[in-house]
Amino acid sequence: MVSGEQTATEYIKHHLQNGQIGSGFWTWNVDTIVWSVLLGVLFLWSFRAVAKKASTGVPGKWQCFVEMIVEFVDKSVRESFHGKDKLIAPLALTIFVWIFLMNLMDLIPVDWLPSAAMYGAYWLGFVDDPHDVYMKVVPTTDLNTTFALSLSVFALIIIYSIKYKGLKGFTKEMTLTPFNHWALAPVNLVLESITLLAKPASLALRLFGNLYAGELIFILIAMMGLFQLPAHFIWAAFHIIVITLQAFIFMMLTIVYLSMASSEH
Amino acid sequence: MDINATLIGQTIAFIVFVWFCMKFVWPPIINAIEERQKKIADGLSAGERAQKDYEKAQQEIAEQLKEAKQQAAEIIEQAKKRGNTIVEEEIQRGHEEREKVVAAGHAEVEAERNRIREELRKQVAVLAIAGAEKIIEREIDKSAHSDIVEKLVADL
Numbered sequence: 001m002v003s004g005e006q007t008a009t010e011y012i013k014h015h016l017q018n019g020q021i022g023s024g025f026w027t028w029n030v031d032t033i034v035w036s037v038l039l040g041v042l043f044l045w046s047f048r049a050v051a052k053k054a055s056t057g058v059p060g061k062w063q064c065f066v067e068m069i070v071e072f073v074d075k076s077v078r079e080s081f082h083g084k085d086k087l088i089a090p091l092a093l094t095i096f097v098w099i100f101l102m103n104l105m106d107l108i109p110v111d112w113l114p115s116a117a118m119y120g121a122y123w124l125g126f127v128d129d130p131h132d133v134y135m136k137v138v139p140t141t142d143l144n145t146t147f148a149l150s151l152s153v154f155a156l157i158i159i160y161s162i163k164y165k166g167l168k169g170f171t172k173e174m175t176l177t178p179f180n181h182w183a184l185a186p187v188n189l190v191l192e193s194i195t196l197l198a199k200p201a202s203l204a205l206r207l208f209g210n211l212y213a214g215e216l217i218f219i220l221i222a223m224m225g226l227f228q229l230p231a232h233f234i235w236a237a238f239h240i241i242v243i244t245l246q247a248f249i250f251m252m253l254t255i256v257y258l259s260m261a262s263s264e265h
Numbered sequence: 266m267d268i269n270a271t272l273i274g275q276t277i278a279f280i281v282f283v284w285f286c287m288k289f290v291w292p293p294i295i296n297a298i299e300e301r302q303k304k305i306a307d308g309l310s311a312g313e314r315a316q317k318d319y320e321k322a323q324q325e326i327a328e329q330l331k332e333a334k335q336q337a338a339e340i341i342e343q344a345k346k347r348g349n350t351i352v353e354e355e356i357q358r359g360h361e362e363r364e365k366v367v368a369a370g371h372a373e374v375e376a377e378r379n380r381i382r383e384e385l386r387k388q389v390a391v392l393a394i395a396g397a398e399k400i401i402e403r404e405i406d407k408s409a410h411s412d413i414v415e416k417l418v419a420d421l
Contacts, residue, residue: 020269025269026269029271036278040282048290051289051291066294074298086287089291090286093290094283098279144274147272148275149279
């Protein structure tokens with residue numbers, strides 16, 4: 001859907017621009033924050049509804065569905081993480097469902113919500129030109145979201161490492177592996193630091209890259225005229241797999257990283 | 266697409282969500298699931314136990330029934346035997362009674378006959394004496410010939 005005044009490049013750029021407030025570092029991507037918080041609240045509200053009246057009797061349909069997800073996450077956690085921890089399972093659940101919901105926004109045709117925001121703001125008189133309104137509805141196509149998640153996980157990795165191995169054990173691991181000799185400690189430190197830092201970077205970039213690319217293809221498809229309908233359908237059907245898989249991978253890797261951090265080897 | 270303050274906002278949102286999930290969402294749901302699993306396991310084992318009990322009871326019932334039938338057959342057999350003996354005894358007793366009654370009758374009749382015979386003999390003696398008196402009135406003395414008459418009477 002290329003409107004008359006826009007070239008294809010402008011259209012794509014417009015779609016890839018966040019709605020922002022502020023300047024410099026203190027710029028806030030309002031669309032990212034609003035949509036992600038909305039989806040997070042939706043997740044917690046709908047799951048809380050089950051949790052509140054969770055009964056051991058015959059469960060309702062929604063309860064069944066929620067329990068299926070919870071059991072799936074619980075099983076994944078149990079398989080990888082040995083030992084008791086109150087945080088990891090709910091953390092994994094939050095990551096999985098929240099990322100899944102954010103990714104799911106990708107399946108809404110790319111013009112619907114941005115157009116609604118654009119013309120809504122125009123008609124309400126907030127802007128003179130609807131094209132001044134920017135909105136990206138998929139929070140996971142924003143590096144800020146994916147890095148927020150992965151850096152939180154990174155912080156947990158360090159906290160768990162110190163909690164389970166002690167500061168000494170953690171330092172030892174950083175300096176005496178893979179080469180167990182004091183003289184090679186600096187080399188070890190560099191290697192281990194790269195390994196450690198690669199975890200959050202890869203987590204964030206993998207999710208971002210997949211979703212950003214998917215979104216971009218949706219935008220390109222949206223410019224194809226009538227032929228976009230079957231193309232959109234096919235890409236959306238394929239993208240469902242990507243969406244679920246990326247949410248699952250992020251969850252699984254979080255569990256694996258944390259279990260690695262909390263176990264001696 | 267730059268990293269900016271949104272990162273901080275998203276991190277805070279994430280932490281809050283995880284905290285909320287850990288506090289209010291995860292524990293009740295997982296507890297309910299685990300409790301239900303336990304309940305189902307208990308129910309299944311109870312069902313199995315009941316099945317076993319039922320089979321055992323069934324077997325016991327069959328055994329008891331068999332025993333009862335056997336006992337009933339024995340009792341009937343005994344009753345039949347007892348009935349037969351009672352009938353036989355009764356018949357025996359009837360016979361004896363009859364014989365006793367018959368014997369008593371015989372004895373009575375005999376006694377009566379003897380009494381009557383005695384009576385008759387006495388009367389005949391009297392008649393004979395009376396007849397003889399009539400004859401002998403003319404020719405002989407009563408006292409002189411009474412021994413002859415008595416001998417006659419005794420011969421009767």
